[in-house]
Amino acid sequence: MFNGFSKEAFDFLFGIRMNNNREWFEPRKKIYTKHIYEPLKALTEEIYKPFENSGMISKTGRIYRDESFPPYLHYRDTLWIYVRYNAWDWSKTPTFYFEISPEGAEFGFRISKPAAAVMERFRNDIAEEPQYFLELLDMLKRNSIEIGGDEYKRKKKCTVPEAEELFVKKGLSAYRRITDISQLNTPELVDGIIEVFRLAMPLNDYFHKIVNEVEAEKMQAKLEAISAEDEKETVKAPDVEFMW
Numbered sequence: 001m002f003n004g005f006s007k008e009a010f011d012f013l014f015g016i017r018m019n020n021n022r023e024w025f026e027p028r029k030k031i032y033t034k035h036i037y038e039p040l041k042a043l044t045e046e047i048y049k050p051f052e053n054s055g056m057i058s059k060t061g062r063i064y065r066d067e068s069f070p071p072y073l074h075y076r077d078t079l080w081i082y083v084r085y086n087a088w089d090w091s092k093t094p095t096f097y098f099e100i101s102p103e104g105a106e107f108g109f110r111i112s113k114p115a116a117a118v119m120e121r122f123r124n125d126i127a128e129e130p131q132y133f134l135e136l137l138d139m140l141k142r143n144s145i146e147i148g149g150d151e152y153k154r155k156k157k158c159t160v161p162e163a164e165e166l167f168v169k170k171g172l173s174a175y176r177r178i179t180d181i182s183q184l185n186t187p188e189l190v191d192g193i194i195e196v197f198r199l200a201m202p203l204n205d206y207f208h209k210i211v212n213e214v215e216a217e218k219m220q221a222k223l224e225a226i227s228a229e230d231e232k233e234t235v236k237a238p239d240v241e242f243m244w
Helices: 007-018 022-051 116-128 130-142 161-167 189-199 201-233
Strands: 057-060 079-084 095-101 104-111 146-148 172-178
Touching: 007 022, 007 095, 022 057, 022 079, 022 095, 022 189, 104 189, 104 201, 116 130, 116 161, 116 201, 130 146, 130 161, 172 189, 172 201, 189 201
Parallel strands: none
Antiparallel strands: 057 079, 079 095, 095 104, 104 172, 146 172
């Protein structure tokens, strides 16, 4: 059962940020296990329950970094949970997430690095049906959910001025952030996370649909290209009969 994150959890995360080495971590490994990893596992189980029949999966991150990838640090100072549909590249697919760091916690919906075609489809859909997206945006903001995501350096042409905030995004997130750690030291955090996930579910379902459509179109184009190459390489019999 999840009972919240203690002050020791945040002290530890700040400590590992300032002392990212084995010598500091090993004597404090029990603190990590008791105050961070075990609560994270318990939290994962509870926030996943409402979605366990949705076809999505859940995963709890661990503090150990893969040293094959930069930055070449031993440990993470930000730990995470995600709930999402299975995908080879998590950054290109919609994801519900929870992150805990020395500064507090953040949780909500995110699609970090979608394919350009996905965001182009998003902008086209906004242009065709602006009222739906504007009402969704307003609903999220009224529930203290912030809109974020990386933006294009060169802004895309916006045909719906009221939705310019969405047109400039090359990735999208809808999240709530908590910096008062006393609000994280309570089992009631579970309800707050699930509430944000449910409010952002229309975004999750929408992007899941168009990501699949774009991937299917890419796969169909590849198959057609392969088929065209095969036809070129096939030796055709002559159209006329020869007498030998």
